[in-house]
Amino acid sequence: MAEPHRVSLRAEQLTVGYGERDVLQGVDVPLPSGQITAIVGANACGKSTLLRTFARLLKPTAGTVLLDGAEIHTLPTREVAQRLGFLPQSPVPPEGLTVEDLVHRGRFPHQKLGRRTSAEDRAKVDWALTATGVEDLRARPLDQLSGGQRQRAWIAMALAQDTPTLLLDEPTTYLDLAHQLEVLDLLVDLNEQGRTIGIVLHDLNHACRYAHHLVAMKSGRVYAAGAPGEIVDETLVKQVFGLDSRVIPDPVTGTPMCVPIGRTVSKLREPA
Amino acid sequence: MTRRAAAFAAAGVALALLAGLLDIAQGQGDVPLGDVWGALFNRGDSLHDALVWDIRLPRAAAGIVAGFALAGAAVVLQALTRNPLAEPATLGLTAGGALAVTLVAAFASLAPGAPTIAVAFVGVLGGTLLIGTMAAAGGGGVRLILAGMAVGLALAAGTAAVRLARETETSGLFLWGAGSLLQNGWGPLQAGVLIGTPALLGVLALTRALDVAVLGESTARALGLRTGVTQLAAVTLAAVLTAVAVGLTGPIAFVGILAGGLARAARPRGHLGALAVALPWGAAILLAADVAGRAITGLDTETPAGVVCALIGAPVLVLVARRLRGEVGSALETRASAARWRPKAALVALAVLPLAIVGSLCLGEIRIGPGEVLSSLFGTGSPLGEIALESRAPRLAVALLGGACLAASGTVLQAAVRNPFAGPELAGVVGGASVGAFLVLLVFPDAPTLVLPFAAFAGALLAMALVLALAGGSSPTRLALVGLAITAACSAVTMLMLLHAQPAAATAITWLTGSTYAASWSDFRLLAVPALVLLPLVILAIRRLDVLMLDDDLSRALGLQTSRTRAALLAAGAALGAASVAVCGAIAFVGLLAPHAARLLAGGNHRRALPMAMTLGALLLGLADTVGRTVFAPTEIPSGLIVSLIGAPYLAILLWRSRTA
Structure with a gap:
């Protein structure tokens, strides 16, 4: 890499706790601008907490999150919403909404009190519907969509918000394999148009394939961060997920691919 | 063990x-x-x-x-x-x-x-x-x-x-x-x-x-x-x-x-x-x-x-x-729902309203024709028509506006706590209003009846303030539970006052049942003032309601100050309900059902659902008023009872259908 990437969103010495327990213990995580950053780790390692603190939804007990150099918690809510989009894990839509209704709500931070929907609002909504491939479904009620379609509608809503940075909390949960890849490919498309993307992922192999930058977390701390090809090896998988594995190059992309070894696998291999 | x-x-x-x-x-x-x-x-x-x-x-x-x-x-x-x-x-x-x-x-x-x-x-x-x-x-x-x-x-x-x-x-x-x-x-x-x-x-x-x-x-x-x-x-x-x-x-x-x-x-x-x-x-x-x-x-x-x-x-x-940490039962599956924007049905509902108004004014002890009603409304009718309208028009107007306010209140509260079963009762409004009204009846038995709505309104606002102070705007679940607790405490206090004040009890119970009986133009004005202040506020906040419906994290990520907005909307919604309860009495169900039915006709966007809910609320209470004063005339049936009689089966059928859907 010739020059270090500009960073628009960065956590510095971030400590976040619920009550007595500190979930994040002084982490430094930059989200490189114009890249896809994936945050991975075992359950309850603090990866969702990190993402939610990035999105200004949780207040740190110590340390800060900087958005374009300014402390995010001192910025007005609406201003943050114009620069930073966030999609929570499997949100439940209110009843009686069409896809288009939902996507329109993403325009909220750009709308003034009492002002009617503008031409720009409509243009951005159309663009978001097209970009996510749900324009044919725009008049369909959300409750009639498949899981993959609905997830794309939610992403379209976050896109209509028209922010340079987009954070997503496990957007592939509850989707089948084809739909998972569909969502991830969509994120790559969006990234190629210049968006910075931060994403929490369950699947390490997906993260290795799709992310430029990987943050591996372990019990509230950053275990390793960097390009997947540079940091992912068998030691990392053992340390972060507590799992023995073989890490081989992905036959399709060449990125690291983790093949887990369970407790009983070696026994099965033994000749009878 | x-x-x-x-x-x-x-x-x-x-x-x-x-x-x-x-x-x-x-x-x-x-x-x-x-x-x-x-x-x-x-x-x-x-x-x-x-x-x-x-x-x-x-x-x-x-x-x-x-x-x-x-x-x-x-x-x-x-x-x-x-x-x-x-x-x-x-x-x-x-x-x-x-x-x-x-x-x-x-x-x-x-x-x-x-x-x-x-x-x-x-x-x-x-x-x-x-x-x-x-x-x-x-x-x-x-x-x-x-x-x-x-x-x-x-x-x-x-x-x-x-x-x-x-x-x-x-x-x-x-x-x-x-x-x-x-x-x-x-x-x-x-x-x-x-x-x-x-x-x-x-x-x-x-x-x-x-x-x-x-x-x-x-x-x-x-x-x-x-x-x-x-x-x-x-x-x-x-x-x-x-x-x-x-x-x-x-x-x-x-x-x-x-x-x-x-x-x-x-x-x-x-x-x-x-x-x-x-x-x-x-x-x-x-x-x-x-x-x-x-x-x-x-x-x-x-x-x-x-x-x-x-x-x-x-x-x-x-x-x-x-x-409570987190939400109880918030992880609901996305369910098939019948809520849709149905332009034709919505148009029919809107068209029915003026017809129902004229129809209601025709009926009564003295029957007059629709033409007579219209000419009397514009001051050119016969003396007979004007006499008939003199008693019917103000109570119908109170019923219509009261129903619309209750429906608006329910719509706002349901969006604010993201719960389709919420109603003005939730914010302690009905309970507080009862305590306020009863307290006046008990302490000043000779007070003019004009004081009652003010006492009820004050009681409702106090109860709402208590609910908000105890629960804050942070969690819909917490709000619902605190509202439930305050309502229960209020009804216990009401019961206690009833037991100690038998003579005033009949007036109190009449009021509690909810009735538009003998409502006058001054009652209408009492209701119109808060409605004129609060309804525009709610209409201005329609986009906020839309966003608040989504999800707490999401609405914050979209730039809404979730807790503050929810508290403000709850206060406005509860005040609307309080005004209506203060004038019409404790009428249950309108605030719950009208928003529900409105979603079936107008879908989930408040731009359409709020006006539709207000139309339906006005229709419902107007209908209850008309039925109450005509069917068993000269005996009056309290409109609150009629609304309950319509509301309970509606709710049951609705829920039954959504089960099989």
């Missing part, structure tokens, strides 16, 4: 015994303590002995039987719904029983004991069916409790209306209706024991099935439980136990929640252990409430145990709500 559970159970038994002895020592008739003691062990023929044996002992025994029944029913219901807040009262079951008993007592005669319990059982079953459809419709968690509360309030409104219509026939039910352990002899008790014991044994036999049932339906079925049969048996047993309690002591709330909560705190291994803790504690709580009620206000004007239980239970519920 674990050692901890055994200790809890033993403490419950000891407390129940202590409270029982105190109850007997304290009761009616001036009997020296020594004589009480003597009479207990050796019954003679003296008056004291008779007092102890035929009045005091049955009363204490009623506490034990009803306490067992309520606690047993609560343990079963909590297991079935997997909800720690479930119990006969929060699910609307006791209100169903009370309505059935009041109805039969009002229009026929009803002997205490087995007949009363049987009638109560029918009512409880009705309540069970309603709430069962709601549970099946996917209304778990706090949704279910709110639904139960709505059903309970509506049924209670029905009970109040029946009482009002048949004041003399139901006067004997006054103390019972507030939940009292008072007994006249052993007869009803024997019936209660004969019916309750097999039901309780049935519950004991069912405990192992319940242990499995709480794991969830599919898991339970995989473990070999016949879930359908188990649920049917459990619901039936809970209904029988509830009926026994209602039949003996009237509708009493919170005993089940408290006893069930203590049983969970004891961490028993299964439901057998839970029952061993809950049953004695149920009796102990009920008896202690009875003792406290008489200790506080003296024997002559005793405070019924039901009122004491509500006053103890409400703060406990607030504490539970404040300690």
Whole structure:
């Protein structure tokens, strides 16, 4: 890499706790601008907490999150919403909404009190519907969509918000394999148009394939961060997920691919 | 049983015994303590002995039987719904029983004991069916409790209306209706024991099935439980136990929640252990409430145990709500819903409104034609038409505006707490308004009636402020629970005031039932002023409502200051409801149903749904007013009762259909 990437969103010495327990213990995580950053780790390692603190939804007990150099918690809510989009894990839509209704709500931070929907609002909504491939479904009620379609509608809503940075909390949960890849490919498309993307992922192999930058977390701390090809090896998988594995190059992309070894696998291999 | 559970159970038994002895020592008739003691062990023929044996002992025994029944029913219901807040009262079951008993007592005669319990059982079953459809419709968690509360309030409104219509026939039910352990002899008790014991044994036999049932339906079925049969048996047993309690002591709330909560705190291994803790504690709580009620206000004007239980239970519920982390039952599946934007149907609803207005003005003692109405409206009609309009127009106007305000209030509150079962009741509005109005009736019986709406409005705003102060804007679940607690406390206080002010009671109950009777243009102006201030505010906030509906994290990520906005919207919505309740009385259901129906016609966007809800609310209350004053003329039926009669089946059908969808 010739020059270090500009960073628009960065956590510095971030400590976040619920009550007595500190979930994040002084982490430094930059989200490189114009890249896809994936945050991975075992359950309850603090990866969702990190993402939610990035999105200004949780207040740190110590340390800060900087958005374009300014402390995010001192910025007005609406201003943050114009620069930073966030999609929570499997949100439940209110009843009686069409896809288009939902996507329109993403325009909220750009709308003034009492002002009617503008031409720009409509243009951005159309663009978001097209970009996510749900324009044919725009008049369909959300409750009639498949899981993959609905997830794309939610992403379209976050896109209509028209922010340079987009954070997503496990957007592939509850989707089948084809739909998972569909969502991830969509994120790559969006990234190629210049968006910075931060994403929490369950699947390490997906993260290795799709992310430029990987943050591996372990019990509230950053275990390793960097390009997947540079940091992912068998030691990392053992340390972060507590799992023995073989890490081989992905036959399709060449990125690291983790093949887990369970407790009983070696026994099965033994000749009878 | 674990050692901890055994200790809890033993403490419950000891407390129940202590409270029982105190109850007997304290009761009616001036009997020296020594004589009480003597009479207990050796019954003679003296008056004291008779007092102890035929009045005091049955009363204490009623506490034990009803306490067992309520606690047993609560343990079963909590297991079935997997909800720690479930119990006969929060699910609307006791209100169903009370309505059935009041109805039969009002229009026929009803002997205490087995007949009363049987009638109560029918009512409880009705309540069970309603709430069962709601549970099946996917209304778990706090949704279910709110639904139960709505059903309970509506049924209670029905009970109040029946009482009002048949004041003399139901006067004997006054103390019972507030939940009292008072007994006249052993007869009803024997019936209660004969019916309750097999039901309780049935519950004991069912405990192992319940242990499995709480794991969830599919898991339970995989473990070999016949879930359908188990649920049917459990619901039936809970209904029988509830009926026994209602039949003996009237509708009493919170005993089940408290006893069930203590049983969970004891961490028993299964439901057998839970029952061993809950049953004695149920009796102990009920008896202690009875003792406290008489200790506080003296024997002559005793405070019924039901009122004491509500006053103890409400703060406990607030504490539970404040300690809540996260949401109860918020992880709902995305369900198929019939809510859509249907332009044609919406247009029809809008077109019906002016027709209904003219139609309503035509009907009455003097019938006039539509042409006459229109010309009279513009001041060119005949004297006859103008006379007819003079009384009809203002009350219809009040009904229309009141209905629209209630509907707007419900729409805002439902969006703010993201719960389709929320209504103005939720923010404590109805309860607070009742307390305010009653307080004035009690303290200043001669005050002009014009003061009532102001007192009610002040009471409603105070109750709402209390709910917001205790719950904040942070969590919809917490808000719902605190609202429930404040409402329960308010109705207990109302009941207490009713008992102490019999003469003013009739006026108060008329008001409580909700009526547009004799409304004048000055009433309309009273309502129009807050409506003109608040409705534009709500309309300006339509986009905020849309965003708030999504999800807390999401709406914050979209730039909305979620807590502050929710609190502000709740305040505006509750104030709208308060204004309407202050002028029209405590009308249930409009604020719940109109927004619901509006979503079916206009979909989930508030730009369309809010005006539609207001139209439907106006139609509903306008219709209720017209029917109330014409169908049984010259006898008036309170519009609140008519709304409840329309609302309850609507809700049931709606939920039933959403279950099968």
